Amino acid sequence: MTNATEYVQAIQEKLHQKDQGQEEFLQAIDEFMPTVMSFLDTHPEYIEKNILELLTEPERVIQFRVPWQDDEGNWRVNRGYRIQYNSAIGPYKGGLRFHPSVNLSILKFLAFEQIFKNSLTGLPIGGGKGGSDFDPKGKSDNEIMRFCQSFMLELSKHIGPSIDVPAGDIGVGAREIGYLFGEYKRLKKYDTGVLTGKPLDFWGSKIRTEATGYGLVYYVKHLLNEEKDSFNQKTVFVSGSGNVAIYAIEKVQELGGKVVTCSDSSGYIYDPEGIDVKLLKEVKEINRQRLTEYANQRPSAIYHAGESVWTLKEKADIALPCATQNEIDESLAEILVENGIKIVAEGANMPCTVKAVSVLHEAGVWYCPGKAANAGGVAVSALEMSQNVQRLTWEREQVDEQLDQIMETIYHTCRQTAAEYGDEKNLLLGANVAGFEKVAKAMAAESKKKKMKLSWKYCEHFVYLLEK
Ligand code: NDP
Numbered sequence: 001m002t003n004a005t006e007y008v009q010a011i012q013e014k015l016h017q018k019d020q021g022q023e024e025f026l027q028a029i030d031e032f033m034p035t036v037m038s039f040l041d042t043h044p045e046y047i048e049k050n051i052l053e054l055l056t057e058p059e060r061v062i063q064f065r066v067p068w069q070d071d072e073g074n075w076r077v078n079r080g081y082r083i084q085y086n087s088a089i090g091p092y093k094g095g096l097r098f099h100p101s102v103n104l105s106i107l108k109f110l111a112f113e114q115i116f117k118n119s120l121t122g123l124p125i126g127g128g129k130g131g132s133d134f135d136p137k138g139k140s141d142n143e144i145m146r147f148c149q150s151f152m153l154e155l156s157k158h159i160g161p162s163i164d165v166p167a168g169d170i171g172v173g174a175r176e177i178g179y180l181f182g183e184y185k186r187l188k189k190y191d192t193g194v195l196t197g198k199p200l201d202f203w204g205s206k207i208r209t210e211a212t213g214y215g216l217v218y219y220v221k222h223l224l225n226e227e228k229d230s231f232n233q234k235t236v237f238v239s240g241s242g243n244v245a246i247y248a249i250e251k252v253q254e255l256g257g258k259v260v261t262c263s264d265s266s267g268y269i270y271d272p273e274g275i276d277v278k279l280l281k282e283v284k285e286i287n288r289q290r291l292t293e294y295a296n297q298r299p300s301a302i303y304h305a306g307e308s309v310w311t312l313k314e315k316a317d318i319a320l321p322c323a324t325q326n327e328i329d330e331s332l333a334e335i336l337v338e339n340g341i342k343i344v345a346e347g348a349n350m351p352c353t354v355k356a357v358s359v360l361h362e363a364g365v366w367y368c369p370g371k372a373a374n375a376g377g378v379a380v381s382a383l384e385m386s387q388n389v390q391r392l393t394w395e396r397e398q399v400d401e402q403l404d405q406i407m408e409t410i411y412h413t414c415r416q417t418a419a420e421y422g423d424e425k426n427l428l429l430g431a432n433v434a435g436f437e438k439v440a441k442a443m444a445a446e447s448k449k450k451k452m453k454l455s456w457k458y459c460e461h462f463v464y465l466l467e468k
Contacts, residue, residue, distance in 0.1 A: 004040035004047065008033050011053045022105035024325060024350070028112050029056065031354050035432040038421050043440075049447055051440045055115070058108065060084040064154040066132055068147040071140055080151050082130035082158055082166070083111035088442035091162050092128030093118055093378060095169030095197075098147075098176065100135040106325070107131060110169075110349055114378070116435025117371040120410050123382040128164055130155070136171045148179035156184050161193030161388075167381045168197040170324065173243060174209065178202075193388040196381035205384035207399040208377075213247025214400070215376015216320060216347045218407035219368060221255060223343065226415070232256035235316040237341075238275075239263045239309045240323030241284050241291055244347040244374065248320050250277045260316070261309050263323060264291045268309035273300040308332065315340050322347030333359035346370035357428065364425075372414050372431040379406045 012033050019025055040047055062082040070076055081104065084092045094114040097107070107129050115127030134147055159166060168177055177197045184194055198204035207214070217231070224230050234257040238245050241262045249259045258274045269275070269291055276298055283294045295303035304312075310321075310332040319341050321327055325348065328336070333356035336344065344360055345368035346352065352360070352367070360367045380403055387394055410431075418430030 004037045004044075007047050008037050008040065008052065011056060014053075015056060019105075019108075022108060025105045025108040025112065027326075027354060028109040028350060031350075031357070031428075032112075032116075032432055035429045036436050039433045039437065046440050046444060049444050051443050054443060055086060055436075055439065056112070058083050058085045058111065059087060061104070061108075062130075062158055063104070066134065066147065066151050066154065068143070068150045070143055078132050078134040078147070080130070080132045080154060081107050082155060082164070083107050083128055084158070084164055085111040085127045085129070086115045086439060086443075087126035088439050088446060089119060090124035090126045091160075092164040093125035093167070093381065094127060094129040095131075095167045095377075096172045096176075096180075097129070097131035097169040098134045098136050098171035099131070100133050102131045102133045109325070113349055113371050115439060116432060117375045118378055118382075119435040119438045120372055120413065120431060121375050121379040121382065121406055122409060123379065125165075125378065125382050128166070129169075130166055131169065131172070134171075136176070141175075144176065145179045148176055149183040152180045152183035153187065155180075156187045159184075159194055161191055161385070165193065165381070165385060166195055167378070168243070170242065173197075174199045174204070193385050196384040198384070203384075203388050203393075205380055205387055205399060206394065206396040207403060208380045208384055209243065210247040210250070211380035211403055212244045212347060212374050212377030213249070213322070214251045215379065215403055215407045216244070216248050216322070216345055216373050217251035217255065218376065218404045219373045219411050220318065220320075220343060220345045222408045222411040223345075223366060223368065223415075230256065231318075234258070234318055235260060236318045236320060237261045237309065237312065237316050237339075238320045238322055238347075239268070239327060239351070240321075240348065241280060241294075242322070244377075245320075245322035246277065246280060246284065248322055248347050249275050249280070252318075252320075253277060257318070260314070261312060262291070262294075263309040265323075266290060266292070267303055267305040267307055268312070269294060269301050269303055270312060270314070271298060271301040310335060313339065317341065318343045318345070320345055320347050321351035323351065324348055325350040326353055327351045328356045329353045330355040330359055332356065336360070337363040337365060341365060343368065345373045347374050349374065361426070366425065367428060369428045369431050371435060372410050372427065375410055376403050376407055379403060 064080045066078045066080040111129035118125040192203040236257050236259045283289045295301045343366040349370045413434045414427045414430035417434040418426045
């Protein structure tokens with residue numbers, strides 16, 4: 001029988017052959033594969049059923065054309081996607097990203113990560129992701145609405161409350177979800193559970209907007225608790241100034257920490273007096289302005305144009321990357337270590353490269369992978385689905401408490417699983433193995449059923465041939 005190392009490496013090689021050029025996807029694969037080898041060593045039954053190879057292949061990849069009209073009446077075309085990666089434990093669930101960088105590789109990496117993230121929440125949701133290379137920046141409200149309507153015209157053929165339930169991600173917030181939901185209703189009749197992240201006025205969940213940022217901070221809070229520490233008096237670096245970043249900053253400050261940075265794709269702010277969240281929300285959420293506007297209105301803020309926030313050389317305790325993939329490479333990770341950072345927790349998906357993660361591990365920094373630490377958003381999305389089925393709206397405190405409990409469970413699951421495999425501080429190993437085990441079990445159970453069905457069909461055919 002093949003040993004686990006050979007088995008895993010053979011699949012990895014095959015994927016590198018088949019998916020050449022899909023850099024982000026292969027990066028996610030390369031990060032994941034070595035961490036499940038010891039698990040597979042002790043569970044040869046999953047090798048026998050070839051579960052890992054089955055799991056790395058998406059169940060379905062949908063690509064479509066999205067034509068839309070700009071305000072001058074010109075027809076424009078973008079590319080739309082939905083990756084329905086794995087439905088072993090529930091309907092596909094994962095956000096939609098509208099950003100010019102979107103391509104198949106990025107969405108496949110996001111959907112792959114989503115499988116394990118969703119599994120870690122303990123809720124019955126499979127993994128998916130979608131989006132478009134459409135850039136909402138600089139577009140009018142009407143243009144965004146027309147784009148969303150055209151996108152949904154095609155997407156509506158593939159989703160449903162018990163099939164695939166998209167939500168938001170970069171470039172897709174409550175405004176876009178509102179337009180998408182409105183179009184879905186026109187096409188398919190009223191079906192509240194088809195999207196999550198809906199505005200509160202029509203079946204959204206309280207705390208969904210805050211969930212990813214709050215959840216991230218809850219995850220770190222539970223880690224600090226276990227280390228007999230807290231956010232109190234901690235200096236925190238945050239990147240990004242979108243949905244995840246804003247609510248991570250808000251929660252850190254509520255728990256007594258001081259966040260001194262935030263960023264967007266044009267530069268970053270260093271505000272040694274602490275980020276003014278109220279002003280940040282006004283600039284980014286209400287007026288949809290650039291961060292320079294924050295600096296204009298806040299005397300203590302220093303704006304660094306065109307630079308990464310992770311080049312900042314100042315002492316801090318915790319780093320929360322909340323912008324995008326691969327924002328921290330090996331050399332930036334070294335700066336974090338020199339700055340005295342003790343915890344890096346990912347609000348964004350895969351913001352650290354594989355080499356950056358090695359630097360952090362070697363320096364003894366706690367590394368909290370996104371698939372665990374940013375699972376709060378999808379967890380509250382699943383709670384939104386439950387509320388929609390019940391036709392109820394839960395109170396803010398109730399949802400917030402459940403979010404905190406889910407993040408606590410995820411944190412302990414990662415740590416305990418990592419300890420079982422002899423490396424208690426390796427939360428990446430813990431997250432990957434725990435997330436994988438549940439999905440692998442479900443997939444193995446499915447294939448058993450199919451085998452029985454097949455053999456029954458075979459018998460029927462055999463009897464038919466005999467009778468003939
Ligand atoms: P938003 O669109 O609300 O904000 C994204 C932020 O990141 C903006 O400040 C944006 O700046 C910045 N950013 C985006 N791309 C780049 C880039 N290439 N370089 C530098 N900065 C960049 O998105 P979210 O806050 O929702 O998402 C942020 C991250 O969190 C993503 O990785 C997403 O996948 C992840 N995530 C989000 C969840 C959610 O519930 N929203 C759930 C789980 C993970 P600018 O405005 O200039 O583009």
